[in-house]
Amino acid sequence: MKKMWRRTCGLAVAPLVMASAVACGNGSDQASEGTTLRVIVNITPNLTEKYWNDLYDTYEKSHPGVTVKLELTGTISADAKLRQDLAAGDPPDVAQQITPTAETASLFADLSDQPWTARTPLAAQYAIDGKHYVVGVGEQIQSLVFYNKAAFEKAGIDAADIRTMDQFTAAMDSLKGAGFKPLQTAGQWVTGAQFSMMADAGVLTADPGWTARRTDKKTSFAKSDYLRYLEHYKSWIDKGYLDKSALGLTYADGQTAFLNGKSAMYIMGSYFVPAADAAKKSDDVGVFTMPTDGAYPSGQFGNMSNPYVVVNKSRHKAEAIEFVKWATTDPKAIESQLASDANLREGFTYPMSSLGASVQKILDKAPSVIVKSGKSQPITGYSDELNKQIQSLYTGSSPAGAAEGLDKWWNSQS
Numbered sequence: 001m002k003k004m005w006r007r008t009c010g011l012a013v014a015p016l017v018m019a020s021a022v023a024c025g026n027g028s029d030q031a032s033e034g035t036t037l038r039v040i041v042n043i044t045p046n047l048t049e050k051y052w053n054d055l056y057d058t059y060e061k062s063h064p065g066v067t068v069k070l071e072l073t074g075t076i077s078a079d080a081k082l083r084q085d086l087a088a089g090d091p092p093d094v095a096q097q098i099t100p101t102a103e104t105a106s107l108f109a110d111l112s113d114q115p116w117t118a119r120t121p122l123a124a125q126y127a128i129d130g131k132h133y134v135v136g137v138g139e140q141i142q143s144l145v146f147y148n149k150a151a152f153e154k155a156g157i158d159a160a161d162i163r164t165m166d167q168f169t170a171a172m173d174s175l176k177g178a179g180f181k182p183l184q185t186a187g188q189w190v191t192g193a194q195f196s197m198m199a200d201a202g203v204l205t206a207d208p209g210w211t212a213r214r215t216d217k218k219t220s221f222a223k224s225d226y227l228r229y230l231e232h233y234k235s236w237i238d239k240g241y242l243d244k245s246a247l248g249l250t251y252a253d254g255q256t257a258f259l260n261g262k263s264a265m266y267i268m269g270s271y272f273v274p275a276a277d278a279a280k281k282s283d284d285v286g287v288f289t290m291p292t293d294g295a296y297p298s299g300q301f302g303n304m305s306n307p308y309v310v311v312n313k314s315r316h317k318a319e320a321i322e323f324v325k326w327a328t329t330d331p332k333a334i335e336s337q338l339a340s341d342a343n344l345r346e347g348f349t350y351p352m353s354s355l356g357a358s359v360q361k362i363l364d365k366a367p368s369v370i371v372k373s374g375k376s377q378p379i380t381g382y383s384d385e386l387n388k389q390i391q392s393l394y395t396g397s398s399p400a401g402a403a404e405g406l407d408k409w410w411n412s413q414s
Contacts, residue, residue, distance in 0.1 A: 034065045035316045037323055040078045040095035041070065042306070045252045046274050046341050055336055059326055066319075075188075077384070082107070082311065091313035093320040098309050099126065100133040101377050108133040109310035109317060111324075120328050121345055122304045126373040135328045136304035138343035141363055142269035143201035143290035143301045143370075146276075146355075150284065151180045151264035159288045165202075165232050168291040172241040175264045183236065184263035186254030187247040191394075192387030194267040197301055199229035202292030204370045205299040212375040214410065221410075222403040228293055230399035237393055244394050259285075270363075271305075273342035273356045282353035289362050299368035305343040379413045 041052050049070055056068035073081040078097040085092055086107070100108050105128050111117045112131045118124075120135040145168075147159060155178035157171050172182035185191055203210055203225045213219045221227065236242045246254065258266040259279045266272070267290070276282045289297045308324045310317060327333055338345055342356060344363070352360060363369075372378060389402040397405070 034067060035319050036067060036069065037094060037314075037316055037320050038071065038092035039068070039323070040073060040081055040092055040097070042078070042097045043072065044271070044341070045255060046271060046278075051340060055333065058332070059323065063322075066323075077189075079380070086311075086313065091311050091315070093311055093314040093316055094324055095309050095311060096307060098134070099304075099307060099373065099377065100128060100309060101380055102128055104380055105131070105133050107312055109312050109314070109321065111135060111310065111321065114321065114325065116325055116329050122371060122373070125371045126304060126307075128374070134304070134307045134309050135324060136308070137306035137328050137334055137337045138304075138345040138348075139302055139369070140270045140305045140341070140343045141300040141302045141359070141366070141369060142197045143298065144197070144268060144270065144272075144287055144359065144362065145290055146258070146266045146268060146272060146285050146287050148180075148258075148261060148264045148284065149286050150261070151175060151178070152286070154178050155180065155264075159286055162288060162291055163296045164291050165229075165293050169232065169235065169241075172236065172265075173239070176239075176241060181243060181263040182241040182265060184254050184258040184266045185242055185246045186249040186251055187391070188251050189383070189387055190251050190254055191247065192383060192390045195229070195233060195390045196383070196386060197267050197269065198233075198290055199226055200301045200370060200372075201290040201298040202229065202294050204301070204376075205292065205368070206294045208368075208370070208376070211372065211378055215375075215379070215414065217411070217414075220403075221406040222400065225293065226406075227399060227403045230393070230402050233390070234393050234399045242394075247391060247394055270359050271341040271343065273353065273359060274340060276355050277353045282355040285355050287355060287358045287362065289366070295367075297362070297365055297367065299370040300363065300366040302369040302371060304371075304373075305341060306337050379410060381413065382410070385409045 043049060049072070052070055053068070060066045060068055076084070078095055082092065082095050082098060110131050110133060117132045117135050121139050122136060123132055126134050152159060155174040157174055162168055162171055175182040185194055206225065210219060210224065237244065249257070255272070255275055257263055259276065259281050276285050289300070292298045308327055310320045310324055314320045334345060335348060337343070338348055339350055385406065389397070389405045392405070393399070393402055
């Protein structure tokens, strides 16, 4: 899977937001009067509120009568925002950053009768019983370790020598000895996400069917290699390689701290690249694939980027589907969304920074891209529970306790 990325100018990226748009001319009868489509979108330091407004303005210009209004979700997730609105009897029309499961598919419109959906990235991998409920703009990889080149040079570390978890831990020790904060993390969702980027690369490369077996109660966190990765992580906290006070940082704060040289390494997805580019730090940052306790290089934990769903209870379903079609098939809309978050899609190329080129090489060498969808999709709410259990390691919980907590929660949901 050899692809290049193409960056566009003048657009930034953003965390979780909501937008409204007015329907297109060939939609419902309300289109002639103007229809408001409420769309939950992803807001991050790259995908800003301004970014989405600028992008959706282009939709409005080509669809007279359509208006796009962004509604911020605040500190809750897109899934939580959707459920909150549904419970209030005020359903949005479209949402990003939600991956339907067999249990939640009924909340979303079945797009299988739309021929264009089959041509969107990872459509087959995210299908549920052969039906398409979610479509995406591209894909991203996430089992990456970004590092400060100057810190590595001062500590006498060659990133190419880091292939195992023990070597990764030894590098942290050297970095701490050289006066650096070894590994940057943050609070919010970052803690659990970084653990997933780390542990999934090793566990799911060795056992691709692990999640399905966990759902069938044929394995557990406590009796699998996830426990070993929890032990590694806890040891980093105990040795001071991870700063306990970092839980008070936002995602943006943690990213900024790493870019400002306050820490030496940062586990994050390919969407970090635009932030480094914008800060003009790309040449100062290197990247290597996540070390594991098993095969190296491992598969890259990845996922559909900019996923869109149409809410089944939307009052303007035809217009919502037309909007999602544009967002995921219009070349300029695709190019903008890919470039804004350094994502990938077959057939789309763009010039890359030195850091982007390094990430591309990692993707080219990766034996697989690990996608959590279909039978490999965790139970709804897993990411929030994982985040909770990883953060508990900072406040006294043991690796075994965290693993048992994950198992107890998972069993309670099924």
